[in-house]
Amino acid sequence: MKKLTPRQKRFCEEYMVDLNATQAAIRANYAESGARTQAVRLLANDNIQNEISKLKSEASEILNITKQDTLRKLNDWASSDITVALGLSVEEIKNLPLEIRQLISGFKHTRRRFTRNGETITEDVVDLKFVNKETAQDMINRHTGFYEKDNEQKTNNIILVKLPDNGRG
Incomplete structure (x- = not known):
């Protein structure tokens, strides 16, 4: 080598x-x-x-880490249900099970204050970004060879045939 x-x-x-x-x-x-x-x-x-x-x-x-561990994790991501985290406060998000928290790839917390009917209202807004399910599924497909059949179909099988010019040139 x-x-x-x-x-x-x-x-x-x-x-x-x-x-x-x-x-x-x-x-x-x-x-x-x-x-x-x-x-x-x-x-x-x-x-x-x-x-x-x-x-x-x-x-x-x-x-x-084994390949099986990686595939299990990717499958968890691809089949996750993020609705369990909708509408939660920061504290409630902190208390989510680890498996759910690991799906969070981005977190932004903003506090808004506004007045309604003379009363000051404070509102917490939590924006969560989760792992990309399509990417997780694509990675599973690559790891398991799912695309290999498609790749075999795309090989260049070019057949050149020489036709007689029949006196044209």
């Missing part, structure tokens, strides 16, 4: 950050204008693939 260059190794490390090959190439100091092409080239390299696999295994070991 050929040794990776420092820049290739950096690409692998950057790829592990968000699994975005184009951004990883840019962060590894490849030219931004050709980053996408370079990323495709790098990912096609067996040595790069081996290094990425090694880094993924190391990350799994460090975190003590």
Whole structure:
């Protein structure tokens, strides 16, 4: 196995950050204008693939996470029901079960004061952003090979047929 260059190794490390090959190439100091092409080239390299696999295994070991754990978590996200968190106060949100709180990816609390009929009213508004269900389902599909059949259908099966010119040219 050929040794990776420092820049290739950096690409692998950057790829592990968000699994975005184009951004990883840019962060590894490849030219931004050709980053996408370079990323495709790098990912096609067996040595790069081996290094990425090694880094993924190391990350799994460090975190003590199995593929089954990941798929279970993604399935929880994809099948979650966020209505349990609608209309709750900040304190009520803090008291939600951990499984529900882990679905929250963004939180914004604002307090509004206004006057109605001469009385000052204070209203707490809680905006919650939840994990993206479509992304979770897409990740499950990728992990389980759901798209592989579609990918096989998209291979370039080009058949060239040479027709006689019949004296036309």
